[in-house]
Amino acid sequence: MMKESYVELVNDSLRSNWNLKAFSDYEGNGYTYAEVASHIHYLHQFYRDCGIKAGDKIALYGRNSSNWAIAYLSVITYEAVVVPILPNFTPNEVHHLMNHSESYILYASDSLWEPLEASKMSTLQISISLEDFSCLYAAKDNFSTNIQKFNQLKSNVLDKTCINWQTPSNEKLLAIIYTSGTTGFSKGVMLTHNSITANIVFSRNHMDLKPGDRILSLLPLAHAYGCSIEFLYPFTMGCHITFLGKTPSPQVLMQAFASVRPRLILSVPLILEKIYKTQVKTVLSTPRMKLFLSIPFVENIIYKKVLQKLMEFFGNNFIELIIGGAALNEEVQIFLRKIKFPFTVGYGTTECGPLITYAPWYENRLNSCGKCVDTLELKIDSPNPQQEVGEILVKGENVMVGYYKNQEATQEAFTEDGWLRTGDLGILDSDGFLYIKGRLKNLIVGPSGQNIYPEEIESIINNWPYVSESLVVERKNKLVALIYPNMEEADKDKISEIQLPEIFNKFKDEMNKKLPAYMNVNRIEIYSHEFEKTPKNSIKRFLYT
Structure with missing residues (x-):
């Protein structure tokens, strides 16, 4: 069990960074750490007025936004359980997940709430808008009155004594993250405070952020990867997180990176692969450019120019770009390593909240996704892990406690001696770097x-x-x-x-x-x-x- 507590890290950050900007919506409004703390305090009061208890489930269904982040923090600091739902789940899937999780409260974007039917969510007591915290639906009048009371109070910024909530023990459940919304196949990953704490403590020890650093939240917050590394970790460091909240087209990304100039960037392979294929490879493959690249000193000048352009695309202020979610094309990796572009590839699963392996860009190796994080153990299920591919097995602080209401799937996910079966295949080199081959x-x-x-x-x-x-x-x-x-x-x-x-x-x-x-x-x-x-x-x- 981790000695640290994520909620304590949140509390320390709120107190230490009180006057700094905490959240902003891209091209919209934002909140200071003081305003976030005050909102959390008033939402706790709302939960108490509604009879919400520790361990009760509260769901979030919307695109990345400052209000989504505030709602999330208000839930986990209240000792309730947060249920993030991906915005591209269908209405029927949302109905099912709300019932399966037995969520009492649903925070939802207005446009996503519209096609939902409250009558099909048996435990739902109130739905709250992620646009302005107004009431979208209430089963009882007093619930509607309670959220109106919150909205009347929320603009009043309190002092630091408002941070008076209890710290949940690390074995308590923090989140249920659904990897599927299909009836009969729901797999709600149960992550404890210990799992999230392990992910955040590792990030704090190995990724170099400081108060005031800027982060651009691109990946869905309902995913463990985006939530932990673009939101939960930088929040504990006093960073200013800007939520994109819109489809990340190349034009939108270019403008957002230039405006925010983030210090740490998370991405999926597709973004880098698309830039390489459409803007780099096409230019460098012309006969004229091939001739220039054959001249050593000219080659170096060209590669420096390409590196400069790539750095500028991403805001020219970042220390590292971390790729996750899938493998990065080998040709792209070779080129980026040649020009010394600061990228690395990591590996994780929702079941580990998500981190499993990572190495900084200056240490990682071609086609590797780094070494096992220090809060886990990792092994390959094969007679010769350096030569024969086998399933990647892990155990340790990050690992889930199981799938919610699905004992059969939970039993299948673990070996008899407690190792989590990731379902991914890989090998290790002699220095412990992991190379993933594919899905089993x-x-x-x-x-x-x-x-x-x-x-x-x-x-x-x-x-x-x-x-x-x-x-x-x-x-x-x-x-x-x-x-x-x-x-x-x-x-x-x-x-x-x-x-x-x-x-x-x-x-x-x-x-x-x-x-x-x-x-x-x-x-x-x-x-x-x-x-x-x-x-x-x-x-x-x-x-x-």
Whole structure:
């Protein structure tokens, strides 16, 4: 059990950074740490007036915002349990998750609340707007009166004595995070205060932030990754967190990075891969540029210019960009390492809240996602972890206590001696750096028993021109690559849909020459629509196999 407490870290930060800016909505209003503390105090009073007790569930359903963050902190400092719900869950899924979690209160964005039906959420007592904390629905008049009272008080900023809430013990439940909203398949990951504390303490010890540093919150706060590293950790350091709250298109991102100039950046691979493919590779691949790159001193000048442009895109003020959620394409990694761009790749799961491995950019290795964090143990389930791929198993402070109301899934998730099965496959090198090969359930066994990791092939295909996303599946003992093309990119180069099969087949043949024969792709199938995704934005592979 961790000796530190996340709620105590929150309290210390509120007191130490009282007059600093805490939260801002991008192109909107914000709050100081003093105003956040006052809001939390008044929301606690609202919960008491409504009869909410320690351990009761309170759900959040909306895009990233300052009010979302305040609501989250008010719940966990009250000893209630927060239930973050991804904004792309459907109304029926939200109804189910509200009932499954037995949540009494729902904070919701106005637009997301509109299609919901209160009558289909049996435990719901009140729904509160994440726009302005107004009442969207109340089962009883006194609940509506209580939130009106909060809204009358919230503008009154209190002094530091308002931080008088109790610190929950670390074994208490802090959050239930649902990885699926489907009825009958709900997996609500139960994370304790200890799990979140372990993640935040590791981050405080290994990621260098200080009071006043700026953070741009891009990733969904209902995800463990974005919530822990873009919100919960920097809040304890006195940082100023700006919530983007809108779709991160390239134009929006460029403007937001330039405006906020964040000190630490979290990203998914797609953003870096897209920048490399559309803005770097296309320029460096021209015959003229290839000639310049063959001249050593000119090559260095060009690479310095590219590095400068990339740094400027991300605000030119960050110490590190951390990639998570999926593997980063090897070609992109090699190039970024060559120009000394400060990026690293980490690894985690919701079940660990999320951190499992990390190494700073100047230590990490090509294709590795770092070393096991010091609050966990990690091992590979294979006879020779440095040579033979096996399932990644972990145990320690970060690990969940199980899935809410799903004992069967909980038992399946752990070995008999208490190791969490991550479902991911990997190997370790002699220095403890982890290399992920793919998901256990995605593994394809070749005709002669060879292990084929479709993610490795997809990583290559996704870097081809005119490819938006791809999926490698097995059909009749042959590998087939399904491709959803990027027609916007093709149109710019005056490439028609009719030409794409020939172009992709040429790329396929070139790729096959470089891959082992058992990993060769037999044919290409082009899809006219984007692949169907889960709420966590992973492709639903089972629909295409």
